[in-house]
Amino acid sequence: MSAGEGGDLVFDRVMLKLSGEALMGDLEYGTDHDRVERIAAQVTRVRDGGLEIAIVVGAGNIYRGLQGVAAGMDRATADYMGMLATVLNALTLQDALEKQGTDTRVLSAIEVSEVAEPYIRRRAMRHLEKGRVVIFAAGTGNPFFTTDTAASLRALEIHAEAILMAKHGVEGVYDADPVEVPDARFLPAITHIEAIERGLKVMDSTALSLCMDNDLPIHVFNMADETNIDRIVRGERVGTVVSSKREEQRP
Numbered sequence: 001m002s003a004g005e006g007g008d009l010v011f012d013r014v015m016l017k018l019s020g021e022a023l024m025g026d027l028e029y030g031t032d033h034d035r036v037e038r039i040a041a042q043v044t045r046v047r048d049g050g051l052e053i054a055i056v057v058g059a060g061n062i063y064r065g066l067q068g069v070a071a072g073m074d075r076a077t078a079d080y081m082g083m084l085a086t087v088l089n090a091l092t093l094q095d096a097l098e099k100q101g102t103d104t105r106v107l108s109a110i111e112v113s114e115v116a117e118p119y120i121r122r123r124a125m126r127h128l129e130k131g132r133v134v135i136f137a138a139g140t141g142n143p144f145f146t147t148d149t150a151a152s153l154r155a156l157e158i159h160a161e162a163i164l165m166a167k168h169g170v171e172g173v174y175d176a177d178p179v180e181v182p183d184a185r186f187l188p189a190i191t192h193i194e195a196i197e198r199g200l201k202v203m204d205s206t207a208l209s210l211c212m213d214n215d216l217p218i219h220v221f222n223m224a225d226e227t228n229i230d231r232i233v234r235g236e237r238v239g240t241v242v243s244s245k246r247e248e249q250r251p
Helices: 033-048 060-070 074-101 122-130 149-159 191-198 206-214 228-233
Strands: 013-018 052-055 102-110 133-137 163-167 190-191 218-222 240-243
Touching: 013 149, 033 052, 033 074, 033 228, 052 074, 052 122, 052 149, 060 074, 060 218, 074 133, 102 122, 122 133, 122 149, 122 206, 149 163, 149 206, 163 228, 190 191, 191 206, 191 240, 218 228
Parallel strands: 013 052, 013 163, 052 133, 102 133, 163 218, 190 240
Antiparallel strands: 218 240
16 A cells, blocks of 8 residues: 555555553543543544554553562563563553454564563564554663663564654643643654653654654644544644754655
């Protein structure tokens, strides 16, 4: 399928980055199954429309409950714990998607062969070509790298055309933290380098640098609006667009 076919899609393949908090709903930590089912319904809707979609999910919803345990722990050990937590989230999301009738594969960067396939780039791309949703678990498989970096890396490896960065409770990128600064200004468009230099909370600097160096746009949006993913992949302006070239940014 080429962009624009199959119901005016503007992308062929995208990477959806979900934070662990996106699965948490109003809980202090853990997984809100109603929220997971709603996310699965959104993903299924765009997949059924012809979009090839891969997902990287974080682990903040689980790791919040482990922070006391991880305090004072070796950083690498704590990071591996976080990677395992992303596997749990990936399996939860896979189950919800398959209950919607959506074929889904979990590919893990660390070996958990009983529950997930190993990450192999060509295998991932073949799954996507066959219309399956692919969930990348365990980050990059290395400590000291975030799931944001994993999303950027995997997006580039599979030739995704954009990263859809789902946020919990905010509409996009602001010039300050809207939780701490009530009159923070919403930014409809910004460049990667501006986001890095201003320290804006889009992604970590490693992830942003990867996107900038490879001209990969990021669409930052509020996951709470269940129409947003569909609107973005059909070319509507939603949330904040982070891109490398100013001429790609529309007012």
